[in-house]
Amino acid sequence: MQCEICGSDIKGNPIRVNVEGSVLDVCGKCSRYGKPADKWSPVSRKILPTEKVIVTHKPRKDVFDKLEGEIVPDYASIIKKARESQGLTIEALASKMMEKAALIRKIEREELIPEDTVRKKLETALNIKLTERVSSQDQRGGGFIRGTTLGDVAVIRKKAK
Numbered sequence: 001m002q003c004e005i006c007g008s009d010i011k012g013n014p015i016r017v018n019v020e021g022s023v024l025d026v027c028g029k030c031s032r033y034g035k036p037a038d039k040w041s042p043v044s045r046k047i048l049p050t051e052k053v054i055v056t057h058k059p060r061k062d063v064f065d066k067l068e069g070e071i072v073p074d075y076a077s078i079i080k081k082a083r084e085s086q087g088l089t090i091e092a093l094a095s096k097m098m099e100k101a102a103l104i105r106k107i108e109r110e111e112l113i114p115e116d117t118v119r120k121k122l123e124t125a126l127n128i129k130l131t132e133r134v135s136s137q138d139q140r141g142g143g144f145i146r147g148t149t150l151g152d153v154a155v156i157r158k159k160a161k
């Protein structure tokens, strides 16, 4: 390691100084020509990757925020549990929602994913929440829902039972 000002060999660690805007590694004698440079501490290096993650995730999250979340994968069991805990039969719930019992039955059997209007009626009637922010799905190891069709999800879920 040579001093970047006088060119002499530096014994031990060079001193990093800022000379008129450029950072130089110099010997002890030449260190008086510059100001002590900012140290490249491990802390400042650690911040960089974290910032990158935030930057790459932000635009994606904004796009999906507009969709006001997706229906949760286990909507059927949430509906069934909520309905049973309120002591409602499928018929009673259906009439409360002004929908057909067959529709509720299909939804509870995961044969049908409720469309937005039906989902909102279910949420109101049972006081539950069936949507989930996509951002939280991302954190759980995302890509699964988006990269998979709903039919695939149903197949996977059936296999899991």
Ligand SMILES: [Zn+2]
Residues within 6 Å of the ligand: 003, 004, 005, 006, 007, 008, 026, 027, 028, 029, 030, 031
């Ligand atoms: Zn020197």
